Amino acid sequence: MSTLERLRLEMDRTLRPQGERPSYSTRMTRRIFLHRSLALGAASAATYGFFPLLNVLDVAFAADGQAFKFAWLSDTHLYPKDVNTRFVDKTVRAVQEVQAMNPPADFLIFGGDLAQLGDPVELRLGAELLKELKIKKVFIPGEHDWYLDMGKTWNEMFGQSPWKLDHKGVRFLGLDTVSHAEDFWTGRKMSPKERMGHMATLDGTLGGAWAAVGPEQIKWLNDALADWPKDKPVVVFSHNPLYEYYPPWNFWVRDWQAVHEVLKPFSNVTNIHGHTHQVLYNEIGKVRSIGMLATSWPWPYAPEGVPILTRPMVRADPGDHFDGVGWSALALTAQARVDNEYRMWRKDVFATAAVDSGTGDNGNQILSPRIADRI
Amino acid sequence: MTTRKRLSLTAGGCVLLAGAVATNQGLAHKAEHTPEQLQAFHGVFMDQVKTGDLLFHGDAATEKRLGVKLSATGMACAMCHPYASDTHPYEFPKFQEQMNEFATLRDMINWCIEKPNEGEKIDPNGEAMKALEAYIYWSNRNARLDPGRH
Numbered sequence: 001m002s003t004l005e006r007l008r009l010e011m012d013r014t015l016r017p018q019g020e021r022p023s024y025s026t027r028m029t030r031r032i033f034l035h036r037s038l039a040l041g042a043a044s045a046a047t048y049g050f051f052p053l054l055n056v057l058d059v060a061f062a063a064d065g066q067a068f069k070f071a072w073l074s075d076t077h078l079y080p081k082d083v084n085t086r087f088v089d090k091t092v093r094a095v096q097e098v099q100a101m102n103p104p105a106d107f108l109i110f111g112g113d114l115a116q117l118g119d120p121v122e123l124r125l126g127a128e129l130l131k132e133l134k135i136k137k138v139f140i141p142g143e144h145d146w147y148l149d150m151g152k153t154w155n156e157m158f159g160q161s162p163w164k165l166d167h168k169g170v171r172f173l174g175l176d177t178v179s180h181a182e183d184f185w186t187g188r189k190m191s192p193k194e195r196m197g198h199m200a201t202l203d204g205t206l207g208g209a210w211a212a213v214g215p216e217q218i219k220w221l222n223d224a225l226a227d228w229p230k231d232k233p234v235v236v237f238s239h240n241p242l243y244e245y246y247p248p249w250n251f252w253v254r255d256w257q258a259v260h261e262v263l264k265p266f267s268n269v270t271n272i273h274g275h276t277h278q279v280l281y282n283e284i285g286k287v288r289s290i291g292m293l294a295t296s297w298p299w300p301y302a303p304e305g306v307p308i309l310t311r312p313m314v315r316a317d318p319g320d321h322f323d324g325v326g327w328s329a330l331a332l333t334a335q336a337r338v339d340n341e342y343r344m345w346r347k348d349v350f351a352t353a354a355v356d357s358g359t360g361d362n363g364n365q366i367l368s369p370r371i372a373d374r375i
Numbered sequence: 376m377t378t379r380k381r382l383s384l385t386a387g388g389c390v391l392l393a394g395a396v397a398t399n400q401g402l403a404h405k406a407e408h409t410p411e412q413l414q415a416f417h418g419v420f421m422d423q424v425k426t427g428d429l430l431f432h433g434d435a436a437t438e439k440r441l442g443v444k445l446s447a448t449g450m451a452c453a454m455c456h457p458y459a460s461d462t463h464p465y466e467f468p469k470f471q472e473q474m475n476e477f478a479t480l481r482d483m484i485n486w487c488i489e490k491p492n493e494g495e496k497i498d499p500n501g502e503a504m505k506a507l508e509a510y511i512y513w514s515n516r517n518a519r520l521d522p523g524r525h
Binding site for chain 1: 421424425426428429432434448449450453454455456457458459460461463465473487490491513514515516517518519521525
């Protein structure tokens with residue numbers, strides 16, 4: 001057993017009293033789902049069924065809870081239009097599909113990394129594309145939105161995080177997990193663009209373990225939950241996952257254990273996160289985490305640390321830039337269930353064989369951190 | 376030609392060949408390597424790795440210096456392959472599905488440049504290709520060779 005696996009088990013034992021499970025069991029189910037692909041058109045869309053990744057969570061839903069849907073969109077990584085139109089095309093497609101949800105989503109959560117390099121031109125382009133969506137929108141930032149001007153434009157355009165939103169018996173919390181990088185730029189006399197460049201490189205060295213909730217926000221989280229009944233649903237949105245998956249790529253927040261201490265009394269917590277650009281599922285204690293797809297491109301699974309509860313997505317075809325990406329439609333149902341449907345723009349979402357998964361197939365892969373950016 | 380004569384010619388050829396090899400070895404290894412020499416060899420390799428690392432991560436100055444255009448979409452190799460993951464250099468050569476042909480790592484690199492990145496194919500024996508190859512192999516060093524594996 002690896003050190004990470006041991007740590008995870010230890011945290012799970014610490015946070016979850018013996019014999020307890022999350023108040024609702026989590027099952028991964030298969031359901032035939034007709035892919036309503038805008039690209040294929042309505043006529044061909046009904047010709048095949050496929051197994052979407054559907055996390056069915058049996059929720060001990062509050063008595064006053066009502067059924068509703070919401071949508072997650074993130075990691076659009078928009079460049080200015082003259083550099084790249086394919087990311088624009090995919091954002092437009094996702095926005096159109098969210099707008100076409102029937103019944104409609106109550107709101108959209110945008111989970112960060114709207115821009116690629118934090119450029120106001122990119123952020124304005126994102127705002128323009130999202131304007132087509134007529135439903136309520138809430139936002140949390142990604143590191144790509146932040147490090148050109150340290151969140152100034154982002155906060156002006158999309159509002160500050162953290163925030164809380166009570167909606168139909170559920171407390172939604174939006175966190176900022178991106179603004180806590182240690183200052184590597186001042187001493188090196190870097191320009192804002194250079195700083196952004198390092199932060200925008202997933203496998204960069206200088207950014208270090210930048211993903212964090214931070215002491216102030218952990219206190220805020222504690223206060224934001226102080227008046228909330230322990231058995232009522234809580235959904236926490238974060239750009240980075242709230243557990244340790246793969247720190248070198250910031251597939252975590254460095255203070256995840258402190259976050260889980262705050263969430264520990266609550267029996268019904270779902271963390272929904274972006275950043276990892278891949279199908280992910282994990283449980284720690286009573287908290288479940290669901291990783292969302294990007295619209296821009298899929299990241300490979302990290303060489304280690306993929307939660308064993310994750311059923312991996314199929315390998316994407318690099319020749320098709322609409323492959324392996326998409327968005328998520330989520331529903332909280334009055335029948336005490338939370339559904340997450342990945343709307344991935346392809347026929348098969350799950351890998352059915354290890355050779356097609358990009359995780360089980362990588363046993364021979366031994367990787368080293370990059371070297372040319374250690375300046 | 377008799378069997379004896381053929382054997383004699385073969386033996387003569389072997390002597391000549393052995394002499395040539397010995398001469399070459401003599402030129403290459405007059406003395407044991409000094410630590411400085413080994414350091415220099417490693418330096419040459421790591422310079423290539425660093426250049427490849429920069430190209431792989433979309434460094435515009437390095438592309439300009441080497442006269443290559445690896446992408447026209449803003450995408451760099453590392454955006455799909457952080458730490459050169461999922462490049463599987465140890466599996467080449469192999470039948471590569473996207474190309475529908477038996478391919479080397481250099482073929483695959485050029486396919487990625489041309490197709491997903493919409494860049495311009497590079498000289499398969501040029502400096503940029505050697506550097507990219509060096510970086511990809513270095514990042515995946517210590518994996519076992521497994522050529523032909525899909």
